[in-house]
Every structure is written in structure tokens, then in C-alpha cells.
Amino acid sequence: MPTKRFYLLFLLISSLSFSLRAQKSMEQKLDVLLSQGYYKLVYRKAKRLAQNPAYDQSNIPAKYRQLAAQELAKNPIWAKRHAQEGEWSSWSSPATSKPAAQVVKGSAQTQKLLDEAQKHLGVPYKEAGLDPTGFDCSGFTCYVFEQNGVSLPRRAAEQYTYCQKIDPEEAHAGDLVFFSNGTQINHVGILISEKGALKQMIHSSSSIGISIVEIETSAYWKPKVVGYGRIK
DSSP states (O other), rough: OOHHHHHHHHHHHHHHHHHHHHHHHHHEEEEHHHHHTTTTHHHHHHHHTOOOOGGGOOSSHHHHHHHHHHHHHSHHHHHHHHTTTTGGGSOTTTTTTTTTGGGGOOOHHHHHHHHHTTTTTOOOTTTTOOETEEOOHHHHHHHHTTTTOOOOOOOOOHHHSSEEEOOOOOOTTTTTTEEEESSEEEEEEEESSTTTTTEEEEETTTTTEEEEEEEEGTTTTEEEEEEEOOOO
């Protein structure tokens, strides 16, 4: 019996090792295609990978779909077509993310805040990063608000304590959204969606840097939401 269990364990480890090697190989292929300008091909491949159960715990599909989309969206026809298909809201780029379709028609101060945030789309993630060479999540919110004359505490959990808590139904662009890893608040983003609309945020993702994601359709982010806060 122990021999059989050992054999099954060996098969499981071998299978996981093979899967990881295959994913690494795919990542290298996508890197090459991206560097050669095959953006549509990368976008299609990444979209198919997202439907593959083997990639459920991998950031590869999301990473390469967004990188390709950022280039493809420089063509306004492509961006418009994919927005109509409902795909583009989560894959915005600096060239296409500023139109007010995603942005609350609020005060000039809120608009200035959102413009500052979206100006940094594509900036890479950097642990403890606090400036446009690289941001972590709370470093990004600190920087954006500081450019608008507001000083925030440095860490996401401290920002959650600092801000005024608001109901999800009242949250709108310019408010902060907080996430938990199950034991503590460990992530923060800035809402860019109108009150009552599907909630979207701009944030510093540890895998792809400053990017936009639709929270309520994300199987990863939606369950992790802790609450929303407003800075007065």
C-alpha cells in the first residue's frame, strides 16, 4: 500500500512539473511573438489559454492578453469593435482608456485624479515602488493622490483605516477599493467607474503593473473585496 501511494504521489508531482514546464515554454513563445509584433496572434492565443483549465491558477493568459491589447487598441477601430463585444473594458490602454465611458462625470478634482492615474497605465509593478519607475499597489494610490494634494498612509491596510467607509452602492470613480488575502487587507485600487455601473478599478497588479480590471466579473478579485473607502 505505501508503495502504491508513493507511486501516485510520484505521478502527481511529475504531472505538475510537466504542466509548469509547458506553461514556461508557452510564456517564452508568447514573449517572442509579442517582441515580433504579432499582437493579434498573441491576443487570440492568450484568450484561448484563459479557457484552458490548466491555466486557471496562472497569470499568463491575463498578462499576455493585456500586453497585446495595449498595442492593438492603438487602432481605434479595433478598440471600438472589442468594446462593443464587451471585451475591452478590462483591457484598456493609455491610448484608449481616457474617454468618459468609464469615468464618472464628477468634480474637476476627481477627473484630475483619474487622468493622473490612467497616465501611468503600463508602468511595471515594483515592490515598495512609489514613483513612475514602478509602483506597488499602495505606492500607486499614494502617488496619485499626492499629485492631487492629498497625503495617504503608506500601506493598504492603513489607507483602509484612514478613509471613510462607504456602501458599495455609493462607491464611484475616485473612491478606493480594498481587498484581503483572507487574513489581512493586502491590496488597494482606485475605482474608475460611475456609481451604479459595473465596478472597474485601476491598480498596480503584481503580474502586469498598472492596469484596469472589471472587479465584478473577475473570479479572482470579486471574492477578495473587503470594502470601499472615500478620501475627503
